Amino acid sequence: MYTDTGSPIRFGDGELRFGDGSPAVITPQLPNTFPPGLNLPTEVGFVTYSIEHTFPGPGQYIISYLEANRNEGVLNIANSVNTTFYIETEIIIDPFLGCSNTPVLLVPPIDKACTGVAFFHNPGAFDPDGDSLSYEFVVPKMNKNSDVIAYLDPNTKTFYDRIGLNYGTANEAGNGQPIFEIDPVTGTITWDAPGAPGEYNIAFKIIEWRKIAGTWVQQGYVIRNMQIIVEDCNNQRPELEVPPDLCVVAGETIEFDVFGTDPDFDSVKIEAFSQIFSINPSPASFTPTPIRFQFLAAGIKARQTLTWETECSHIKDQPYQVTFKIT
Known part of the structure; x- marks a missing residue:
């Protein structure tokens, strides 16, 4: 879990569920850490919580985590400070499909962008078992089967109107509307180009696929929530x-x-x-x-x-x- 070190609130007191009917685990409060290999941005910490769990048998399970602490002032989520933070992962236990590990995401889900300058981000995901991965946007959730209230895509017109940008020419080249998309094969997110400065939250699903007897079979998925901080920069993209x-x-x-x-x-x-x-x-x-x-x-x-x-x-x-x- 990535955390805001400028906030007094710490990771913990959330509900970790395994989707098999077992009681929820209340996570302990844990301090921020700063692993050197992650090269985290300023005021960003990292928290790891580990637990062992034995599932009752083969099946399809949704592992989820729910916590009250979502950042205040997110532009594209209504009343974000009072909106719970929720993520989930689906695992499929099937002896006929073989063992499966969930994808590993190497790039931190907090990134910065500049108004009017094309933004690119890739989560750096890989599958330890060599399964294929596909990517798609989803609406961030505040609970199981419940989307956050009044979510807007970051390239929605209102975020350009509020700072006086012409939406029809708001991409970096100045010749078209801004786009916000994810490559379904590589996972690269393109926002060409951001509008109003501020914090935006997005979510995307990474789906595992394994080819069995000539047919691609879904092995489960991981959902990642991501924060993009847009600044009014006087800067050109490297x-x-x-x-x-x-x-x-x-x-x-x-x-x-x-x-x-x-x-x-x-x-x-x-x-x-x-x-x-x-x-x-x-x-x-x-x-x-x-x-x-x-x-x-x-x-x-x-x-x-x-x-x-x-x-x-x-x-x-x-x-x-x-x-x-x-x-």
Whole structure:
């Protein structure tokens, strides 16, 4: 769980349910932590709560978490401070489908955007079992089967009218209406471009698929809530230079540079998120480390190097995805 460290409210006193009729578990209050590998934004903390649970047998279960503490002042949710926070995950226990782990999401669900500048975000998801993933937007919920009240998509016209932007030309190029969409295959969210400054909440579903006897079978899903903070920035968007997709033979070493530039020559930070950095044996590296902001000037680019000595044990049906982020 990602938390607001500027608030005195701590994670806890929420209801964790397993969807099998067992009593709800009331989560304890836990302090914020700041894992160095997450590179969290300012005033953002991280809390982990672990518990073991045994399900009664095969079946379809909705694991859910309900908590009273949602941020105040969210623009696209009515009365957000008095709206409960709710997330859920579906797991399917079926001996004929085999074991299944839920997707892992590596990129924190808190990001910043600028009014009038196209915004991109990818959750950096992968499936430990190699299952395929698909993505779709859903309305954030305040309880099981209950959507939050008066939710509006972030590209709704009212958020542009309130600051005097022409909705018909409010995209970054100034030649069309703003769009807000998620790629169903890669999971990349595109908002071209944000309007009124403030905080927006969105939610999306990540669905697992496994091919069995030639047919794609759904294995469950995870729902992620995300916060996007839009600021009225006098700033142009930085750019990444990333090589095209690769196909290599197991045993070969992959090595390439990722470059970052900025039209304003602001310092930038390049991050990478992927399963390959934690794979065992022979994980990949992204150097230099620790990741820091790098100085830019005319003719000087930021640079990070990805290196991975692949092995036969790394072979799998689905490709490995690496998400690069420049800030």
